[in-house]
Structure formats: C-alpha cells, structure tokens
Amino acid sequence: MTERIYAKYWIETPFPVAMAAEVMAGEQSSGTFTRLANETDELRAAHGARVESIVELDDVADPSLPIRPLPADMRGSARFRRAEVVLSWPLANLGPSLPNLLATVAGNLFELREFSGLRLLDLTLPPAFADAYRGPQFGISGTRELVGVASGPLIGTIIKPSVGLSPAQTAGLVRELVEAGIDFIKDDELQANGPHNPLTERVDAVMRVINEHAERSGKKAMYAFNITGEIDEMRRHHDYVVAAGGSCVMATLNAVGLPGVAALRSHSEVPIHGHRAGWGLFSRSPHIGISYIAYQKLWRLAGVDHLHVNGLRNKFSEPDDSVIASARECQTPMFAAPKPGCTVMPVFSSAQSAEQAADTYAALGNTDLIYCCGGGIFAHPGGVAGGIASLRQAWEAAALGVPLDVHAERHPELAQAIRTFRK
Structure with missing residues (x-):
C-alpha cells in the first residue's frame, strides 16, 4: 500500500x-x-x-x-x-x-x-x-546523563535581565547559580550575539565559571547558549561552545526554520534546546493556526532535544490543560523502534515557582522535564540559593505526596517561597 x-x-x-x-x-x-x-x-x-x-x-x-x-x-x-x-x-x-x-x-x-x-x-x-531525519540526538536520557541527574526534574533558570548584561555580568550570575546547585541555565531568546554581549565573549566568561566549579565539585551545570542566527553562523558558534566545554546550544525555532534546525542537528555534538518564541502567532486563536500537537512533531523530527511547553498558571494566555497535553505529547513516541520514537524533554517555564510543582507533577505523572524558573529563583527572599532550594523541596514534596504547606513546616526556603509567590 x-x-x-x-x-x-x-x-x-x-x-x-x-x-x-x-x-x-x-x-x-x-x-x-x-x-x-x-x-x-x-x-x-x-x-x-x-x-x-x-x-x-x-x-x-x-x-x-x-x-x-x-x-x-x-x-x-x-x-x-x-x-x-x-x-x-x-x-x-x-x-x-x-x-x-x-x-x-x-x-x-x-x-x-x-x-x-x-x-x-x-x-x-x-x-x-x-x-x-535524525530526530533528537540526546532527548530525555541523554540530557539526564550529561547533567548527572538520574531522577527528578532538572531545576533550571533563564538569565535575567534578558538583555543588557555584559559577558562578565552574565558570568557573575552563573557563578551564583552553579554554587547554589542549579542543573540547567539558558540564555533568554532575546540574547544571542548582540554587540553588548557577543556570543564568543559570553561563552568564554560563562564556561570559565562552569568548568572551574565542575573541577571543584564534580557537578557540571548545562548552559544552553543561544546561537540563533544564519546557518553557517550557528555552526561556527556551536563549535565555539563545544570547544569551550559547553554541553548545550539553543535555537529559536520559528526564527531559524525547519531547514535551519535540521542543518544544526546534522552538525551538533550537544543537545539542541528548542525555544518556541512566536508560538502565539499559531496558537492564540482557536479558529486558525496550528495545534502544538502537530507543531512539535515537526521540530522533534528536525532534531531538537528540549521543547518549551509553557507552564501551569503561566503569565501568558495558554490554559493549563493545553500545557500538560503539550508536555505529554513531547514524551510520546512518534515511531516504533529502532528509533526511540523521537521523544524530547519538555521545558516548563513562564512565571513558575515552587507553587506549581505539585500540580505539575500530579497532572503530568512524571518528572522527565526541565523546570525553568526566573523570578521563582532570583526573586526569592533567600536569594538564588534559597530559590533553588525551595524548588527542590517543592518537587520532593510532590514526589512524596506531602502537601506543600506541610513540607514547608520543616523547610524554611519552601515556606519563604510560598509566602512570596502564592497569589
């Protein structure tokens, strides 16, 4: 047939x-x-x-x-x-x-x-x-292996402010984050290779911090450097990241297109973090556009390893049921063996904090995800260390089935997060 x-x-x-x-x-x-x-x-x-x-x-x-x-x-x-x-x-x-x-x-x-x-x-x-098509090279299991996190969510964040920081200032934030035990850090989609923070200088400054911390502690955080650009430029910047010891690159999918992602995948030695900036153009109206169920299949085939899916009670317009359906679809195989079905790691972000962890776990039913919190880390009263600790404590409570408020009675960072971020 x-x-x-x-x-x-x-x-x-x-x-x-x-x-x-x-x-x-x-x-x-x-x-x-x-x-x-x-x-x-x-x-x-x-x-x-x-x-x-x-x-x-x-x-x-x-x-x-x-x-x-x-x-x-x-x-x-x-x-x-x-x-x-x-x-x-x-x-x-x-x-x-x-x-x-x-x-x-x-x-x-x-x-x-x-x-x-x-x-x-x-x-x-x-x-x-x-x-x-090659599909994802690393996906969920490969990403976990690179970061050294066998179970539980990868706790991540986004460099904020999105733009305006110098390479040295970016590296200063990264130092705080890695010393506090972060698993994953990413550039904002607005920060790629701007004149005030060139990609190569940012890679030099950031990877110096990450590599030094890894030598001391044995834990190497994954940093997704935004290499969005022309295809030849992305290849060059990918090579620069890898040569510096980096373990992830990021591309803004709607900006570089399917051929751009496929070309990067054919060249890449590290996971490709797929950012869906511009997604609202396809999704905002229920009467025209493309469902994320269809959309994400294209990018998985092209070769991304991580895909953004928004987050529960997010700052955008997407309802929670759509977020969870998107995340489940990322984890669902598209094809039978021998390929592992092109599954990828969903990335939860957008106004996330310790407050959404239990509901996210209950709705999704697993922890094969990156949980990216900007304000949920940087705006924590206990600073970056307190923010990261509160997230780990919240996910621990979720996995144990312990109510967040009960777990917070013995975990001060979580209690601070609840007081700060609960609406």
Whole structure:
C-alpha cells in the first residue's frame, strides 16, 4: 500500500462540509479552482489528496474569522458549520521533506475563501520521515546523563535581565547559580550575539565559571547558549561552545526554520534546546493556526532535544490543560523502534515557582522535564540559593505526596517561597 501522510483539521464553513473538504484536498494537491484537461482521473487517483473522514460538530450564526461576501442566495440565512476533517496525501507527492510537508498540510488552505475558521490539529507521518531525519540526538536520557541527574526534574533558570548584561555580568550570575546547585541555565531568546554581549565573549566568561566549579565539585551545570542566527553562523558558534566545554546550544525555532534546525542537528555534538518564541502567532486563536500537537512533531523530527511547553498558571494566555497535553505529547513516541520514537524533554517555564510543582507533577505523572524558573529563583527572599532550594523541596514534596504547606513546616526556603509567590 502507498505510504500516506494524514492531517487532522478543525474547520468552519458556511458551505456544505463535504464540498469544503474537497476544496481543501484539491487546493493542497493536484487541483486548482477549475478542472484542467491534463488533470486526468489517473493523475488525481495517484496524486490527489483524499478526504478520509468528516465528523460534523456544531454550527454558529456568525463567522469566527473574516470571510468573503457570501453568494446572494446565502446571505442572511447561512449557518457556519464546524467539523473535524482528516485529509491524506501520498508520500510520493513530496517525499519525506519537512519544509514541503509544512507547505502541504499548512499552506494556502488557511486563505481559502470557503472557510471562516481552519486549524491543523494533528499529523500522522509514515516511517520514511523517521528514516530521512535524525530526530533528537540526546532527548530525555541523554540530557539526564550529561547533567548527572538520574531522577527528578532538572531545576533550571533563564538569565535575567534578558538583555543588557555584559559577558562578565552574565558570568557573575552563573557563578551564583552553579554554587547554589542549579542543573540547567539558558540564555533568554532575546540574547544571542548582540554587540553588548557577543556570543564568543559570553561563552568564554560563562564556561570559565562552569568548568572551574565542575573541577571543584564534580557537578557540571548545562548552559544552553543561544546561537540563533544564519546557518553557517550557528555552526561556527556551536563549535565555539563545544570547544569551550559547553554541553548545550539553543535555537529559536520559528526564527531559524525547519531547514535551519535540521542543518544544526546534522552538525551538533550537544543537545539542541528548542525555544518556541512566536508560538502565539499559531496558537492564540482557536479558529486558525496550528495545534502544538502537530507543531512539535515537526521540530522533534528536525532534531531538537528540549521543547518549551509553557507552564501551569503561566503569565501568558495558554490554559493549563493545553500545557500538560503539550508536555505529554513531547514524551510520546512518534515511531516504533529502532528509533526511540523521537521523544524530547519538555521545558516548563513562564512565571513558575515552587507553587506549581505539585500540580505539575500530579497532572503530568512524571518528572522527565526541565523546570525553568526566573523570578521563582532570583526573586526569592533567600536569594538564588534559597530559590533553588525551595524548588527542590517543592518537587520532593510532590514526589512524596506531602502537601506543600506541610513540607514547608520543616523547610524554611519552601515556606519563604510560598509566602512570596502564592497569589
């Protein structure tokens, strides 16, 4: 049987749903707005997208998104029907190519005049994609091995202020963090190779601190240096990080694109930390865009090892159930053996502190994650050391099933965090 690509969508249309689904299929494969002489039945059978299923949902009186004026006979009486639709394409149309997959499943169809809402919900890909792309090199187990943390979450943070610090000032913060026992540190997505804090100078200053601390203590924190840039620039900066003893690089996914991440993965010797800055452009509206369930599969195949998923009670607009669903999906294999299913480590961040640890553990059911706290560490009354201690104590309470307030009675750093961050 011909290998096929499957994509699931939510749609809203004033037209008959079956007709609208056929318009999608035609636009994204062999068809155009009218039938062509050389679009033979044989060609359509071999290369046309198929409507695999339609599940009709509710309907509404008004369009969710702006839509072209309806035909005169529909005005005033149209209902906007909603449905879940699955389309499929033969792999032969594009081959196992992530850039061309994106153009196929999330291309012009968002602009089609037949729709007042359209959202890509999920993707199911044939094994040829697993053969064509490297996927994560380290993932959860490899990251744990590099950091030396066999169980429990990796406690992490982000350098703040995001921009404005010099390399020496950045290294000063890192010194505080590693001496307090942090597992993971990352650059902010806004700080890559700016003139006030050049990447190479930052690497020199930061890795001097990390390496010296590792020699003294035997614990080497992982620092994700933001090397986002042109492809050749990312390769050069990756090599500089590795030569200095660094164990992680970071790329802003939407900025460098799928080919950029795939090129970095083919070159990289260390984990790639994937930051999803700009994600709200795809996710904020429920009526258009891409679900994280589909989105993260593309980046996992391209080769990232860590993926941001937001956090519970975050400072952004994403609800908690979406955050947990995203994290679970990152940990769910996409393919069978021999590849380990392209699982990656979810990164929880955005206004996180000791307060969310128990709920995160209860909802996710495991600790295979990076728990990144900025203010939850730096704004702790006990300083950086107190902030990090409070996080470890909170996750310890969660794993033991002990209520946070009870555990805080014997752990002063946790008690301080509760008083400071509880809303």
